[in-house]
Each structure stands twice: as C-alpha cells, then as structure tokens.
Amino acid sequence: MTGIDKHAARADTGAPQKGQLSLSEASQLVRSKKVSPVELTRECLSRIERLNPKLNAFITVTADSALAEARQAEAEIQHDHWRGPLHGIPIALKDLIDTAGVRTTAASGLFKDRVPTQDAEIVRRLKAAGAVFLGKLNLHEFAYGGSSVISYFGPVHNPWNLDYSPGGSSGGSAAAVVAQLCYGAIGSDTGGSVRQPAAYCGIVGLKPTYGRVSTSGVIPLSWSLDHLGPMTRTVTDAALMLRVIAGYDAQDTASMDVPVPKYAATIAAKTSSLRIGILRAYFYEALHPEIQAAMEAALTVLKTLTRTQRDIGSLATGDTYASIMDPYVTILRAEAYAYHKEYVSKSPELYQTQTLKRIQAGADITASAYIQARHQLEQIRRFVAQVFETVDLLITPTSCVPPFAIADLLDPTTLRDKELLMLRNTRPFNMLGLPTVSVPCGFTRADLPIGMQITGPPGGEATVLRLAYAYEQAAEWHKRKPNLSA
Secondary structure, X not given: XXXXXXXXXXXXXXXXXXXXXXXXXXXXXXXXXXXXHHHHHHHHHHXXXXXXXXXXXXXXXXXXXXXXXXXXXXXXXXXOOOOOOOOOOEEEEEOOEOEOOEOOOOXXXXXXXXXXXXXOHHHHHHHHOOOEEEEEEOOOHHHOOOOXXXXXXXXXXXXXXXXXXXXXXXXXXXXXXXXXXXXXXXXXXXXXXXXXXXXXXXXXXXXXXXXXXXXXXXXXXXXXXXXXXXXXXOHHHHHHHHHHHEOOOOOOOOOOOOOOOOHHHHOOOOOOOOEEEEEOOOOOOOOOHHHHHXXXXXXXXXXXXXXXEEEEOOOOOOOOHHHHHHHHHHHHHHHXXXXXXXXXXXXXXXXXXXXXXXXXXXXXXXXXXXHHHHHHHHHHHHHHHHHHHOOOEEEEEOOOOOOOEHHXXXXXXXXXXXXXXXXXXXXXXXXXXXXXXXXEEEEOOOOOXXXXXXXXXXXXXXXXXXXXXXXXXXXXXXXXXXXXXX
C-alpha cells in the first residue's frame, strides 16, 4: 500500500471541510457561533470510524462523552460563556495520560483494563479550558520506543503511506492529527516522542522546557527526561494549546513556578533580529541525502527571516554528544526499571517481548552510576544556557533518516538500532531540557514528510514559536496533506 488510497501524497482538493480546519480556525468559527462544537465533534467521530481501522491511531474512542461535552460547550458559548480558544474543540490524548473513568493502557497488555480514578493535571487544565475529549491514542508500549510498532493493540500506520511507521512513541497522536481525526493532540517526549513522529507525519510537535508542563498523573518512562507537549497542524495551534497546559503544579516536583506567556499574542512578531546557530557537529552528520537537501533549502529560507546565521561546532557545555548521551541512557534505563520493577517481577508475560527486554536492561544500573548520571544531567542543564549568549536559536534536522517501513521494523534483532537512528537528533534535547519544536520542511521523493527542529534557551518557547511561525508562513509545507478521500 502507498497510502490510505493510491494517491496518498496528493493534496486534498475542493472546498475545505470542517475537519480540514486548523484548531485556531475552528476556534474562531466556534467563538463567532458560525460552527457548533457538536458539528466538529461529529465530523471527527465520523472520520475516526472511517479511517481508524486503517491507521490504528486510537485505542479508545469516547464518542458518547465527547458528544455530551460538545453539547455542553455549545450551550455555554450560546450563552456567551466562552472559556478560550480550546472551548468546544475536539482533541485527543496519548494513552498514558490518566483520565478518570476512561481506561489508560500505555498500549500494554499489563494495563489493558486499567481505569484511573483521577485525571492527570494536564487533563484537568484542558477540561477547564472546555476542550472536548475524543479518546486515547495508540503509542509504542509504555513509550519505550521510537516507532509505534510495538503495541498490545498493534502498530500505528503513517497516513502518508500505510506501509510506513509514523514514528514514535507518540505515533497515534501524530497520525490522528495529520489525518484530521482531531484538531490537536497531546504527546509525551522522553527521547523525541513528540518531535520525531511530528516530523514523520508532517505536523508541528513541541517539546517545551523541562518542567514547563506538568507530568503529574502520566505513566512515566523516565521522570528526569519526560516532557508533555502539543501536536498540531500549525504553529499557532501549538501556541494556543501550550498556553492552556503550561504552568506550575505543586504536585510535580519538576514543575517550573514561572509566569506563562500568551504565546499566540506574540507569534507573528518580526524575527529579523534573531541570531541563528547551526549545530553542524553530530546533528548534520550521517544525514540522508534528501533530508540534507531539505535542510539546506530550509536554512536558505531562514536566512531571509533572521539577522545572522552561523555554524556552531558544539554546545557550550564542555561536553561531547557522547558524554551527554551516556548519562541519558543510564538515567532512562534506571528510572524505567524503577517504575516497572514490581510489575516485571510479577507479570512479565503481559509485556511485549521487546519492551520487557528494554526494561530489564535497567536492572544492572548501580546506584552510584545513576547518581553520577543525575549529577551530570544537572550540570549539563545548568551550563547549556551559555550557548545562547551568542545565538538566540539553534537549527537542526529533526531526524537524520526518513521513517522506516513497518515491515523493516518487525525484526527484533535490528529494531532498536533503527529506532535509535530515527531518534538520534531528538534525544540530546531531552537531556538538555530545552524547548524544541519540529516543523515540516519538505518531503522525500517517496512523499514522506521531513521535519526541522528549532531550539531555544530554557523558558524560550515564545521565541521558538515565533521563528517556527515565520518559517511556516514562508515555506507553507503545512498546507500539504495526505489524501484521505478513500
């Protein structure tokens, strides 16, 4: 198969349907009472019913409660009680985010019947904003992988070509957004799991600064590296979602107690004063030729939008990338094992084989090795801000290779190596904790999307989004969509 139909890479034609609207466009129509939240929700549910059997993006669809939430939003807006840009907008959640009364599985047989009694903090914030929840999205089991082929519920398929992986672990989130099954989604990112699938599906994926968005009530992979972020069809949509989900949470020990800007209000500000740094070392090495070409073209566009652009040999941490990634791996393995230790000892058969193997690898991490790695993490995050003394933002490819075919990822002897290659350019920024967004910047000859990362200093989401928006408007890659008419 080459897509949802044989014309997978061809743009949709004809008048825009409600499902083709961006989140911000739908929001404006809802606020002006030109479109009902119930209409939007029914449109999404219809598309889910038609397309999800092919994509496998959703694990659980909450149709009845979604329609009830949409009717409530409609009534509130009709009575001029508009809560904000997400009011009445249908969205979906990666299925490791707790939802009271709705099962949260982490795509694992271990939790296939798990129903939380409380909402995660991010869910409480989205509910307060009036968002409509369509259901829970498929992922790589327990988020421990970068392909979304390892799931109790089966692999997720890329809407641009059903034979290919959408990336991972937030593969269901990315597929659902680009296939217009929802107007936005929430993903988690421990090694690139928001940004890499966003790149492979041709959407926007934002990993905020570590601690900017609470992870309280989310099934963890690694407490020290986990981030939550929005996955949307446009940069403006990401800004609107981030404004709602960001903010201090006393229940999250990593939460940042700092003001949350109105990101969308400054997103269209000029970028002509920005200084751009190109991290050639490591991030531009071993690039697939078509990604290399797309990035060079993107950098040419960025030159017209910014003040200066210069190559940077390395980050100002005094560390090589290998020395950054060594403690990353130690922390990831140790913390994943710490969470799963009791489950693994009691019910190992309920895990997918590859996930179990990865989790058990953490059993051999010593306390001294973990403590040393955590010390290195704190040092790296403290000193990385130095690089932004001479540049404002960093530009890198999101991934150095295009997505692999699902069939090529089913060999357990080569799966992890392929995933690590796909995640090569994203994982360092989880260690660094920096805000990073992936935006579409081209397509391969096989019509698979390519993404570019824009990274800023700690707390610099507003500047990251500003340049991402300027590039999006100049390049217009976000307007190209897979044909979903079959």
